[in-house]
Amino acid sequence: MCKHVLNAQVSIRSPCCKKWFDCAECHAETADHPLLQRTEMVFACKKCKKAFRKEADEFEESDEYCPHCDNHFVIDALTPKPRLEVEGEDVRIDARMLKDERLPEEQPRTIFDVKEAPNKLG
């Protein structure tokens, strides 16, 4: 069970070791090699349990749905990240902090997490 993306709708098969992962971080934790990047991605829908392929290069809005059961699988990832606390600095001096807090938090989307994973893994 993936502890990084709590609401994962699909599993993704890694092109390198051909195993199923809920997210790129799961791969990073269990594999001893970096995740191989491919434009063709193989998914398995968690709802209907069927597998399907998608080209990440040609990914459109209609591709965000499982072709078998229409499950919308590209969703904002629900991640259990700890709240970022602003440390130290006097608020009166650094007004930027107050401004930043009002900006909506950018949520990574599950599929793009995987696409960008090699960058993250360094």
Ligand SMILES: [Zn+2]
């Ligand atoms: Zn692998």
Ligand SMILES: [Zn+2]
């Ligand atoms: Zn994970």
Ligand SMILES: [Zn+2]
């Ligand atoms: Zn499905």
